[in-house]
Amino acid sequence: MRIKFEFAAFAVKLAGFAGLLLCAAAAQAALPIQHWRMDSGVRVYFVENHDLPLLDISVEFPAGSGRDDPSKPGLASMTQHMLIHGAGGMTEEEISRRIADVGATLGGSFDQDRAGLRLRTLSSERERSEALGIMAKALQSPDFPEAVLEREKNRAATELQEAMTQPEFVAERKFIALLYGAHPYALSSAVEPETIAALQRDDLAAYYRGHYRAGYAVVSVIGDVTPAQAREIAGALTASLPQGEGELQPLPAVAMPKGETEKIPHPATQSHILVGQPGVKRVDPDYFPLYVGNYTLGGGGFASRLIEEVRQKRGLVYSVHSYFMPLQQPGPFEIGLQTKRAQAEEALAVVRKTVQDYVAGGPTETELKKAKQNIVGGFPLRIDSNQKLLDYIAMIGFYQLPLTYLDDFPGKVEKVTAAQVKDAFARRIKPENMVTVIVGAD
């Protein structure tokens, strides 16, 4: 591939947010989302689509790593992971066998903000009801069987130890730790083999009761069912979720880090370099100028300045990118690259200069126009499958964006001016505060 796998992985990371962008021609009716709130407090988002005989469902809660227990890092993730490993008296074998028997896939979703389950199934009656029945039990009556938990803890700790020898993982982990310091978004980097080993069944059960509440749940449904069926499905998936008093506590504000550089020895042939700072919230007046502006800086592949300067002109890297990952609180703004050890400093200097110039000057009118052409013109590609649409619906639901978010999008992108981009970058991106991590430094 001319653009590496990492780009692919990165695209996945983007899907939840950058993905959301763009609506093309005004004629394009974006996404008719039906929304209702159930008496239990569950919020439901539904798109009816009968093109294919399939059904995609996501049920999510504010139970990601940013909601982890600081004294038990890894608890949030393990709780989500264990949902499908025994529920309602069904063993994990029974769950996986029955799901497989109907050709469905039941998996998880987990990031800093969100945790939940996702199901894809055929929409035919037998397959659908069997798969939904199992998903309902996993969501509402997970058993967290002791023996299975022990095994999964061992697996997780072993794989974490292995990951901790891989340069990209080491870099990302340290980067997040430095970016967020004492903020809960740093908790994903606090997970250690020892903290996983210390998790107890009671911890998971308590975390589940506290976080997987009906009042917090967001159910997203797209596919071959009627609105009446969608109502029934949403009810069956959530009717016996834990109830709880009180509102969800907001996450604390994020502080700007001190600009610091961390070098970590590693025998790799390449240095893995990350540079960045906390970026932007999902709901933020600067979101559009930053998103559109980042296309020109490092989000637009071969149309971006970083690729032009670091790869095309100098051949220093296979890939270099920048992205914003908007979250409830400002998620990471990250620039990443890998290069042969001996030229790490040279590549880093080019990156820094490129960022400084861009923050100081903003995009040219031509660059901005090209960014808009790509983002607006590429809109149909972002909504050309149910799988992609489910990501958008779930995001709109979780962050309570307007249901017309997609319809409004092209207009908002088109309205961004070069002056707004320059202003937003100047206010929000602080090269002097940026954290730098170099794994495999000479």
Added chain:
Amino acid sequence: MQGNKSWIGWLWLLAVILPLQAAADVQEYRLANGMRVIVKEDHRAPVAVSQVWYRVGSMDEVNGTTGVAHVLEHMMFKGTRAVPAGEFSKIIAAAGGRENAFTNRDYTTYFEQLQKSRLDLALKLEADRMHNLVLLPKEFAQEIKVVMEERRLRTDDKPQALVYENLMAAAYLANPYHHPVIGWMGDLEHMTAEDARKWYQRWYAPNNATLVIVGDVEPAAALKVAERYFGKIRPVVLPQRQPQDEPVQRGIRRVTVKAPAKLPYLAMGYQAPVLRDPDKDVDPYALEMLAGVLDGNASARLNQSLVRQQRVAVSVGAGYDLIARGPSMFMFDGAPAEGKTVADLEAAIRAEIDKIKQDGVSEEELQRVKAQVIAAQVYQRDSMFYQAMLIGEVVNAGLPVGTLETRLAKLKAVTAAQVQDMARKYLIDDHLTVAVLDPQPMSGAKPAKPIPGGRHAN
């Protein structure tokens, strides 16, 4: 859709069953210059994907210039007389599109995804670079450095990728699958623009290419556009392709790779056939079902037995691909659980194989795998890109497009007895190559146990 926990590693080198289907709405054409054009209608969204498949990959390379197929792929973005270096990507981006390319052992493929109204642009640009590439030495000198960075990133610093590279090199003595797609570093270091130019002149021609279009298009109209741009390109006389058949393996082979890591890793490959005659062949379909029984779903044998019950592995998988120009391999891989060794894991995998040889598989298991095949046939229609990939792969392997439908019917007809026969016939020691990762300390000063936050220098 599977869990995306950072610590749950997914097996990167094994594919699960890829059930295939070619709907009746696939149209095939051949231009006068020999280029094939295949169009599949999908009107769910106003977009189209176009892929140009060149029937040339790393298997067509010779010693000393391994990696040139992939290097040329990079150079295909470096300019024609009409479209200067780097502009291809920018033009597609400005049209709201995405483009990229990938090189494999059997093919080199270039693709664009665009609003349907811009299909014309994609085909125009692809046709241009099929015969007008300029290949400037200056651009080559820059790009070869990028490719070497790619090799460092994806192979040299990835222990499991090194294991796979070593497994292939040990398993194939005569067949060019011996070489890694990205090429050996020494060959990349000595490659010249002239090597790339020869490659381009030899293989890039309409009579060595297939255009696959999937999307919201009308086939006759799409053909007309293809004809307009590609129709005028002259065919070339393609070089003779030698079969380079792999001699029969006479005994088990073992290789060890030492690399910085914590967790050992095991990969095992048994020599296996590929599909040549979709109607008459039996074994490839039965082998695919065998892979499904072992690792086709979350309740399949390997995960159930080795991860859940015996707890000998943290992860384990099996895979088999029946579509290829060269030979195939029935693969296993996995990482041992804490306190277990790769030898324990290998023994456990072999025990599962023996169990099938002796006791066969149940009808229930087989039905479960067939349920995956049937469902996946619906799921794949949710992705135009994937549908185009499936068509491109079979055509590139020299099989008719109808193979996709034939395959589905044949998979459904596989019996439990046939699956058992496959284990007995192909999963035999004399045809096995085993590669293991022997983890090395990260550096002289590496702590025995990872310290929170990693190892700091400053």
